Amino acid sequence: MDGPPGLLDWVPNLMRGLGNTMLVTLFGTLLMLVLAVVLGLMARSHRLPVRGVARVVIEFFRGTSLPIQLFWLYFALPMAGFRLEPIVAGVVAFGLNYGAYGAEVVRGAINAVPKPQWEAATALNLSSRQRMTRVIWPQAIPLMIPAMNNLFIQLFKSTPLLFAISISDIMFMGESFRFAGGNSTAMYLLLMVIYFVIAYAVTLLANLAEVAVKSRLGQHEGIRSLFRTRKPVPQEVAP
Amino acid sequence: MNWSWEFAFEILPELLEHFVQYTLVATVLGTIVGAALGLIFAVIRQLRIPLLAQLTTAFIEFVRSTPLLIQLFFLFYALPGMGVTLSPMFVGVLGLGVHYACYMADVYRSGIDAVPKGQWEASVALHLPPRITWQRVVLPQAIRNVLPALGNYAIAMFKETPFLAFITVPELLRTAQSIGGETFRYLEPFTMAGLIFLAASYPTALLLRRMEYRLAAY
Numbered sequence: 001m002d003g004p005p006g007l008l009d010w011v012p013n014l015m016r017g018l019g020n021t022m023l024v025t026l027f028g029t030l031l032m033l034v035l036a037v038v039l040g041l042m043a044r045s046h047r048l049p050v051r052g053v054a055r056v057v058i059e060f061f062r063g064t065s066l067p068i069q070l071f072w073l074y075f076a077l078p079m080a081g082f083r084l085e086p087i088v089a090g091v092v093a094f095g096l097n098y099g100a101y102g103a104e105v106v107r108g109a110i111n112a113v114p115k116p117q118w119e120a121a122t123a124l125n126l127s128s129r130q131r132m133t134r135v136i137w138p139q140a141i142p143l144m145i146p147a148m149n150n151l152f153i154q155l156f157k158s159t160p161l162l163f164a165i166s167i168s169d170i171m172f173m174g175e176s177f178r179f180a181g182g183n184s185t186a187m188y189l190l191l192m193v194i195y196f197v198i199a200y201a202v203t204l205l206a207n208l209a210e211v212a213v214k215s216r217l218g219q220h221e222g223i224r225s226l227f228r229t230r231k232p233v234p235q236e237v238a239p
Numbered sequence: 240m241n242w243s244w245e246f247a248f249e250i251l252p253e254l255l256e257h258f259v260q261y262t263l264v265a266t267v268l269g270t271i272v273g274a275a276l277g278l279i280f281a282v283i284r285q286l287r288i289p290l291l292a293q294l295t296t297a298f299i300e301f302v303r304s305t306p307l308l309i310q311l312f313f314l315f316y317a318l319p320g321m322g323v324t325l326s327p328m329f330v331g332v333l334g335l336g337v338h339y340a341c342y343m344a345d346v347y348r349s350g351i352d353a354v355p356k357g358q359w360e361a362s363v364a365l366h367l368p369p370r371i372t373w374q375r376v377v378l379p380q381a382i383r384n385v386l387p388a389l390g391n392y393a394i395a396m397f398k399e400t401p402f403l404a405f406i407t408v409p410e411l412l413r414t415a416q417s418i419g420g421e422t423f424r425y426l427e428p429f430t431m432a433g434l435i436f437l438a439a440s441y442p443t444a445l446l447l448r449r450m451e452y453r454l455a456a457y
Contacts, residue, residue: 002305013258040316046270058440060437062435063437063440063441063444064433064434064437065398065399065400065401065412065433065436065437066398066401067401067402067412067434068401068411068412068415068429068433069433069434071412071416071429072429072430072433073416074424075416075419075429076425076426076428076429076430077426078425079241079424079425079427080242151303155302157305157306157307158306159306160306160308160309161308161402164405171308171309174309174396178316183320184253184312184316184317184320185313185317185320185321188309188312188313188316188317189313191309192301192305192306192309192310195305195306195309196301196304196305199304199305200304
């Protein structure tokens with residue numbers, strides 16, 4: 001091929017890159033959710049050692065910056081004898097970092113379930129397991145969805161970092177377009193539009209999920225709430 | 240495990256120097272740009288200037304939903320093609336500032352909304368011109384209320400400064416990387432870099448929580 005490539009020539013490459021990006025996003029989000037629930041529940045424990053471990057892990061992963069965690073896993077950990085595949089390093093870094101933020105979301109949502117609900121569950125002689133699965137969680141989940149959606153968008157927005165640990169993600173493909181002499185202005189704008197569209201599509205899905213779980217609780221919202229846009233904010237400030 | 244304390248302390252001064260010179264400076268300047276621009280965005284939207292207000296809203300929505308890294312690359316690699324060449328540090332401060340201005344605009348808005356309606360009415364009653372109403376009555380009260388929230392954004396921005404490494408700003412992450420490249424030891428530089436971040440951000444977050452608590456007491 002002669003001359004600089006056009007945007008259309010690069011679409012197959014971008015799609016391949018997007019596949020890798022979405023792979024890490026998907027598994028990173030799953031790990032984030034699992035860690036958020038585990039750490040969030042641990043942080044509510046009455047036992048000091050359990051709560052202490054959770055707090056240390058949460059504050060550690062919130063306090064050290066995500067790019068540094070990612071580079072640590074990919075470049076520093078092999079020096080200590082563990083070599084991770086780049087994809088695994090990405091999933092683990094995103095999952096740990098955002099899982100720590102998610103733990104606070106889970107903890108806050110469970111604490112936000114009104115006290116009388118706990119007392120009523122005890123009065124009805126529900127076991128502590130039944131109380132959590134039948135009374136508390138169904139009410140806490142709708143409270144978590146907007147914040148988790150926000151965390152997802154933050155995670156998704158961090159995925160261009162993957163190109164720095166030699167994953168051929170969508171950012172890598174965009175960079176290769178620039179190296180091949182393509183119009184970088186157009187390419188970066190296209191990349192931003194792709195990110196924007198996916199973030200909004202997921203927001204729509206999260207709204208749908210929120211409406212669904214709320215209707216199970218008897219809280220019905222109009223169809224307009226589906227099209228409410230979420231305002232992604234950094235995790236520090238997320239409620 | 241082949242961790243060497245000797246090596247870790249040997250590289251600490253260099254890391255700290257770059258941390259102060261680039262990471263902290265970028266955070267402070269980025270916060271100033273973000274806070275100023277965010278205020279302008281918020282006032283434009285509050286005044287409902289036709290077209291400009293809608294454009295600002297669209298810009299804010301777009302910037303918030305797209306990755307900071309691509310925005311930085313756009314400023315750094317795409318703008319020179321249009322005849323604007325900026326130094327890496329300038330691009331970094333500008334990118335961080337604009338990105339966070341879009342978050343901060345909403346913070347200001349909630350602060351402005353929280354100023355009691357009576358304050359606006361009193362300003363009208365006192366026949367204050369709009370400029371004085373904003374300058375002397377509304378904004379001083381609004382900004383005071385949002386200071387802790389702005390501080391939280393400053394911490395968030397601080398933790399995103401390693402993104403500047405990719406546009407060749409020699410901040411903490413890039414310094415750690417280049418030390419690793421020279422010595423083939425990555426464990427110590429990256430660990431120390433992470434610990435420096437933790438040591439700086441955790442106490443600041445605690446301090447902000449206390450400030451929030453004290454301001455809320457009024």
